[in-house]
Amino acid sequence: MTNSAESIWNNCLKIIKDIVDWQPYKTWFEPIKAVEIKGNVLMIQVPSQFFFEYLEEHYVNLLAKTLKRELGKDARLEYRIMVDSGNNGRNGSMDVPAGNMKMYNNNEMDFPLIINSPVKNPFVIPGLKKMQIDPQLNHAYVFDAFIEGDCNRVARRAGKTVAEKPGANSFNPLVIYGGVGLGKTHLAQAIGNDVKRLHPNKVVLYVSSEKFINQFQDHSRNNAINDFIHFYQLIDVLIIDDVQFFARAEKSQDAFFAIFNHLHQSGKQLILTSDKPPKDLDGLQERLLSRFRWGLSADLQIPDYETRIEILERKMKNDGLDMPKEVVKYVAYNINTNVRELEGALISLLAQSSLNKREIDLELAKKVLRNFVKTSSKEITIDAIQKMVCEYFDVPYDKLLQKTRKREIVQARQITMYLAKAFTKNSLKTIGEHFGGRDHTTVIHSCQTVKDLMDTDSLFRENVMELTQKVQLAAM
Known part of the structure; x- marks a missing residue:
């Protein structure tokens, strides 16, 4: 048979x-x-x-x-x-x-x-109806509070697209990945909050992978896995934070695979965050990883100097605070790891100002941020200046060393030589060697050219002055 x-x-x-x-x-x-x-x-x-x-x-x-x-x-x-x-x-x-x-x-x-029995809600809200599912969102996490920069532009704009048309876009799933403190949770929840604002009837749920795993294990012990899966099938926009932690939970992966398939096939939206891109996630089933790659994987990088300043200024504005511009620049330049440390440095500075009943100035900032900044007084190097100039003008480092007549490259190289001569103890010969083996006469010519242009070109002068301030702050 x-x-x-x-x-x-x-x-x-x-x-x-x-x-x-x-x-x-x-x-x-x-x-x-x-x-x-x-x-x-x-x-x-x-x-x-x-x-x-x-x-x-x-x-x-x-x-x-x-x-x-x-x-x-x-x-x-x-x-x-x-x-x-x-x-x-x-x-x-x-x-x-x-x-x-x-x-x-x-x-x-x-x-x-x-004929199924009523679905049980893992979030224990009596009398379950779809609209009674608590989305578990932090209302402070919104797009307006998430500063856009080159470090996060793709992820943020993809998030806005998902919020406008959840499930009806090319970014399903949307995987947001990046290091600690770069705003993955903020962005993921901002999408959820925007969905609730634009589509009030959509059922949104944010849950960490650890909570998902704990819920699954509880339901498994009570022989109620079907109830668990059925609950998650009710969701229109499911946000799972830190999916890398699924690596240690094989059976939870099986449940999530079933839920993922059901939601995706039903045109529902999935948003996932991770500390690594899908291709680098170890310990996850290949069938899950292949599904993560169906949509868009967008990374969050360390914010650049200008974005860090904007983050600090937005934070100060929201909290009704005021600090001298030079202090803001000092904090932004020296705290260059992640957004969380940047905000932590600001909080520490404000706390010390309040406790000591003194105004915030550069001296207080240097004193307070010793726990964040490796050294308050350091010798600046030619390599550090080259890095600053390349970042400022968005010029690849290798281009700075090449023989080219492109105006933007030539000017960036000349400014770098000028700053290296002003802020380091290196000889003209040593400076020239850091630029592809150029001789000391090239360095002299570059420095004179910069001085002449500063007298005749106001925009050029503004750029040099701003870079000079960056180097001064770095040397403090």
Whole structure:
């Protein structure tokens, strides 16, 4: 009987494969196994109850038509559902008995449909309705408070697109990755808050991967994994923070894989954050990683100097604070690791000012930020000046050393030589050697050119003065 069932089901699959796209076919039909045939009733085995329900919701007409072609107009389909038995590590199966099903009439054929008990909410909100699901969002995390710069422009703009059209865009899933303190959680929750503002009827949920894993383990101990999966299937926009922690939770990955497939196939939006790009995530199932790559992976980088200043100024404005411009520049230049440390340095500075009842000035800033800045007085190097100038003019370092007549490169090199002569103790010969082996006469000519242009070109002079201030701050 098994061979006959397999033969019939394989014939059905040949038809289905020509109708359904490759990815849905691989996801929803390849895992199905034919069990037995009894008269005009074919029994198939599916991996889980949610899998059965998805077939009933999305492919019932297709299944009806293909099976009717094989077994005639009275053909019927029944399911054997694999059941997770909890902590004992074994799986069983459950045939759908006639006494526990109602008949679903689709004018093609009757299909068995399990009557489910009410879905339990892992976030324990009594009397669950979709709109009663707490999104778990921090209302302070909004786009207006997330400063845009070269370091995050792609991720922020993709996030705005997702918020405007959740699930109906090319960025599904949207994977936001980057180091500690760069704003991954802020941006992910800003998307969620914007969705709630623009689409009040959408169900949004933010949850850390650790909470997801803990919830799954609790439901597993209570033999309620289906309730857990069913709850997450209610979500329209699911935000999972720090997915790298799934690496130590194999069974949680299985549950998330099922949830991911259901939501993605249903046109719902997924937003994920991680400390690494998907290709570098170790310990995650390849089938999950392949799905992470379906949408867009956007990185958050360390903010540049100008962006750091803007972050500080926005923070000060929101908190009603005021600091001298030179102090803001000092903090922005010396705290160049991440946004979290930048804000921490500002808080420390303000706290010391309040406790000591003194105004904030550069001297206080240098004193307070010793825990953040490695040294308050350091010798500036030619390499450091080259890096500053390259960053300021957005010029690749290697271009600075090459022989080229491009005006922007030549001027950047001349300014760098001028600053190196002014702020280092190196000889003209040594300075020239740091620029591709140029001689001391080139350095002299460059310094004179900079002085002449500062007298005749106001914009050029402004650029040099700003860079001079950067070097001075760095040397403090």
